Amino acid sequence: MSDKGVGPAGGAPAGTAADPAPQTARSAAVWEALRELLASLAGAGDGPLRIVDAGGGTGGAAVPLAALGHEVTVVEPSPDSLAALERRAAEAGVRVRAYQGDTVDLHTLLPAAEAHLVLLHNVLEYVDDPASALTDVVGVLRPGGAVSVLAANAFAAALHRVLLGGVAEAHRILDDPDGRWGEGDPMPRRFTAEGLTGLTARAGLVAPRVRGVSVFADLLPGRYDTGHEDEGALAALESEAARRPELAGIATQLHVVAFRPEG
Ligand SMILES: C[S@@+](CC[C@H](N)C(=O)[O-])C[C@H]1O[C@@H](n2cnc3c(N)ncnc32)[C@H](O)[C@@H]1O
Structure with a gap:
């Protein structure tokens, strides 16, 4: 495992720089939620x-x-990803501390109970044990701090398989505890909102808020995104959809924010 600061020190003060968050339709809802969360934290x-x-x-x-x-601070097992992170940080002119490691290494790499926010985005699908990974994450979180979990939604995957003509595969997703359509499914695991909030509760986190991410963008013909003339309108539609919990069930991803109790 290694620890290295990536890129030059500094970065613009929060709230004064031009917003550097990605502005695609798919990312709109997540970044809107993160901006709100950062302000409240x-x-x-x-x-x-x-x-x-x-x-x-x-x-x-x-x-x-x-x-x-x-x-x-990024904790990431892949050396290739860490090298790409280093390049990305250098291009942006910011400093990101980086360690090579898994979620299980968090408690040895980082101080306990110090982080205001831990992101676990598109990771629970791949870890050996999602419940343990969340417990490891909570260990580095300060009381009152938040976890932001982003994960693939099994119900949306079933919807998408049907739209591609895969009726039997959609049925398998609904029956499979890991939300997979078969051996050839490249995704190791998918979740439901109930499953994710159950995991956060078991890790001791409270006040979960679930939003749907990419309710419409992945249903569009050609699944267009960046650069399309309707992208701005689509991003606005996704932001609106994320505020409607009833739509989370068919969103490609589920975004759950939950908090470590105070005291
Ligand atoms: C789909 S990528 C997501 C990357 C990034 N979080 C994002 O949203 O763009 C999944 C990442 O999880 C990392 N990963 C896999 N197993 C892990 C583990 N046990 N602990 C920490 N990270 C892990 C992989 O190396 C990979 O970078």
Whole structure:
């Protein structure tokens, strides 16, 4: 395992830089939720938030968060991803601390109970044991801090298989505890909102809020996104959809924010 600061120190103070968050239709709802969360976690304090991105990959979330002025640490097992993160941070001119490791290594790599926010985005699908991974994450979270979990929605996957003509596969997804359509399914695991909130509750987290991410974008012909003339309108539609819990059931991904109890 290694620890290295990535990129030059600094980054614009939160709230004063041009918003560096990605603006695609698929990412709109997540970043809207994260912006709200950052504001509420910052509260009366004026310093940067300590944010851990567990399984942060190539820094798609970590680098924009660092550009907002926060102290971001990525813990990621893949050396290739860490190298790409280093390049991305350098290009953005921000510093991201990076460690090579799994969620199980969080407690040895980082101080206990220090982080204001831990991201676990698109990671629970791949870990050996999602319940343990969440418990490991909670260990580095300060009381009152938040976990942001983003994970694939099994019900949406069934809907998408049907739209592709895979009726039997859709049925298998509904029957399979891991939400997979068969041996050839490249996704190791998918979740339901109930399953995810059950996991956060078992890890001791409270006040979960579930939003749907990409309710419409993945249903469109050609699944267009970046650069399409309707992208702005689609991003606005996704933001609106994320505010309607009844639509989360068919969203491609589920975003759950939950909190470590105070005291
Ligand atoms: C689909 S990528 C998501 C990357 C990033 N979080 C994002 O949303 O773009 C899944 C990431 O989880 C990482 N990963 C897999 N198993 C892990 C584990 N046990 N602990 C931490 N990260 C893990 C992979 O290396 C990979 O970077």
